[in-house]
Amino acid sequence: MSEPEPWFTLGWSDAGVELLDQRLLPDREEVLVCRSVEEVACAIEDLVVRGAPAIGCTAALGMALAARQAIGLDAAAFGAALDAAHARLAATRPTAINLFWALDRMARTRAALQSEGHDVAATAEALREEALVIVVEDGEICRQLGRAGVELVPDGSRILTHCNAGALATSAYGTALGVVRAAVDAGRRVSVLADETRPFLQGARLTAWEMQRDGIPVSVITDNMAAHLMQQGEVDLIVVGADRVAANGDVANKIGTYGLAVLAHAHDIPFYVAAPISTIDPATATGAEIPIEERGREEVANFGNRPIVPDNVPVRHPAFDVTPARYVTALVTERGVLRDPDGAGIARLLRDTRS
Numbered sequence: 467m468s469e470p471e472p473w474f475t476l477g478w479s480d481a482g483v484e485l486l487d488q489r490l491l492p493d494r495e496e497v498l499v500c501r502s503v504e505e506v507a508c509a510i511e512d513l514v515v516r517g518a519p520a521i522g523c524t525a526a527l528g529m530a531l532a533a534r535q536a537i538g539l540d541a542a543a544f545g546a547a548l549d550a551a552h553a554r555l556a557a558t559r560p561t562a563i564n565l566f567w568a569l570d571r572m573a574r575t576r577a578a579l580q581s582e583g584h585d586v587a588a589t590a591e592a593l594r595e596e597a598l599v600i601v602v603e604d605g606e607i608c609r610q611l612g613r614a615g616v617e618l619v620p621d622g623s624r625i626l627t628h629c630n631a632g633a634l635a636t637s638a639y640g641t642a643l644g645v646v647r648a649a650v651d652a653g654r655r656v657s658v659l660a661d662e663t664r665p666f667l668q669g670a671r672l673t674a675w676e677m678q679r680d681g682i683p684v685s686v687i688t689d690n691m692a693a694h695l696m697q698q699g700e701v702d703l704i705v706v707g708a709d710r711v712a713a714n715g716d717v718a719n720k721i722g723t724y725g726l727a728v729l730a731h732a733h734d735i736p737f738y739v740a741a742p743i744s745t746i747d748p749a750t751a752t753g754a755e756i757p758i759e760e761r762g763r764e765e766v767a768n769f770g771n772r773p774i775v776p777d778n779v780p781v782r783h784p785a786f787d788v789t790p791a792r793y794v795t796a797l798v799t800e801r802g803v804l805r806d807p808d809g810a811g812i813a814r815l816l817r818d819t820r821s
């Protein structure tokens with residue numbers, strides 16, 4: 467088993483919600499302490515913390531923080547404060563379903579505690595415990611998911627990945643990079659090609675940093691090199707994470723993922739999506755209904771601190787795209803590998819998970 471990551475991604479302390487500030491990597495490792503729900507929400511919006519499961523964990527901790535800060539209030543005011551915190555956190559990033567999944571879980575916990583007649587202080591403490599359970603479970607689920615994916619990774623695989631679906635995007639271990647880590651743990655010799663992932667450079671800055679830390683061979687490529695390397699036979703498989711999987715198996719993930727999936731199809735390269743069950747959204751019928759976050763100008767119009775687009779020239783910045791299910795060779799979850807995911811397979815997976 468690989469050791470827990472030698473760094474801290476997110477957590478709780480007496481001071482508040484603590485987040486490794488991913489904007490500063492790989493230059494500096496600094497922990498940002500969020501002391502209010504507004505600070506937690508801004509940290510999610512500003513990509514201090516990012517990646518669907520990590521966003522969900524952070525939102526759960528944000529709700530725990532809101533509850534702790536509302537302990538002096540009467541029951542009605544406490545409920546109103548938590549409703550406001552829920553609404554603020556839900557408004558941060560629209561695509562990652564784990565955000566809403568975690569907020570709903572915290573809301574259900576709160577409703578159950580209230581119906582059992584717990585007072586405000588006991589409810590706040592129970593919400594803190596629930597948030598910590600979500601954080602711990604997330605890491606365990608990633609390890610299960612990773613182990614399930616090992617069968618897809620032959621010895622010697624050259625693995626292309628996009629964005630960062632690693633320990634920095636979850637509470638620990640990662641989804642796509644969890645599969646890579648588990649393959650290494652199982653003795654497979656692998657190497658990783660990390661797409662740089664314009665504009666926020668999650669691949670160049672974060673995936674490369676994580677892989678280097680683990681001693682897993684990694685090379686960074688710019689996004690426009692992927693097609694060439696596939697054509698040259700230098701990619702054996704692709705594994706990416708997901709922000710939301712629709713009921714029919716369509717997958718929303720970081721912008722650029724769809725292009726990779728089409729290229730993989732053209733070159734007969736397996737295209738795998740690794741995501742926990744909590745990333746599947748049965749309420750969203752198809753990818754066409756997944757809300758795609760549009761981010762602001764700054765990340766596209768600048769490279770580092772340097773402007774690269776003339777003033778007054780508009781930019782576009784959809785942060786995610788949707789890969790149709792037909793391009794997904796298999797979906798890897800903590801429940802195993804679902805090949806050729808489609809509506810029936812996803813429904814079966816969710817049914818089996820509930821039973």
Ligand code: MRU
Pocket residue numbers: 516517518519562628629630631632635636640641642668706707708709719720721785
């Ligand atoms: O904008 P980001 O960095 O939050 O986008 C992250 C991704 O697209 C990840 O691939 C996805 O959330 C899965 S993380 C395990």
